[in-house]
Amino acid sequence: MTSSAEPPAVVFVGPMGAGKTSIGRRVARGLGVGFTDTDRVIVQAHGPIPDIFAAHGEARFREWEREAVTQSLQRGGVISLGGGAVLDAGTRAALAGHRVVFLTVTPRAVSARIRDGNRPLVEGDDPLARWQQIFDERRPLYEEVADRTFDTSFGPITGVADAILDWLRGEK
């Protein structure tokens, strides 16, 4: 829930490789507000994500992620969440009252974006199949929290960022 101490933020959710960080950064610039990537907040506090998964496991990562989301929402502006942040019921509840954008992407478009070795959940023999499975499982959660959905598969990301800015400005 929002309060006067916590103005509505613009929050990006969606699967790995959907463009949450790059589009979020552009939207923040367009709005003239700050940008926070919760993965980055976690890395700054606890080290690289693959190392966190290896040393502490996913459950601990999710705890740290929830803390990072809570802090970021208090700061406001534009926030990109990690793809799995919506798994946490507390995080989903915390998004109520904020403007939440669900970014989708096709498997074909995402395949080149998720092979950077930085996403432990899709490491292995068939990263794309794993990515699809995870996306299918989480899609209802993204839809539950989102106010609008934009697809990032085609065309330059500037076009998607501009469409989101148009929507945000029209909503005021």
Ligand code: S3P
């Ligand atoms: C994850 C997505 C990643 C990162 C971590 C786990 C997920 O963020 O938080 O590797 O569970 O989908 P991006 O969505 O920014 O890749």
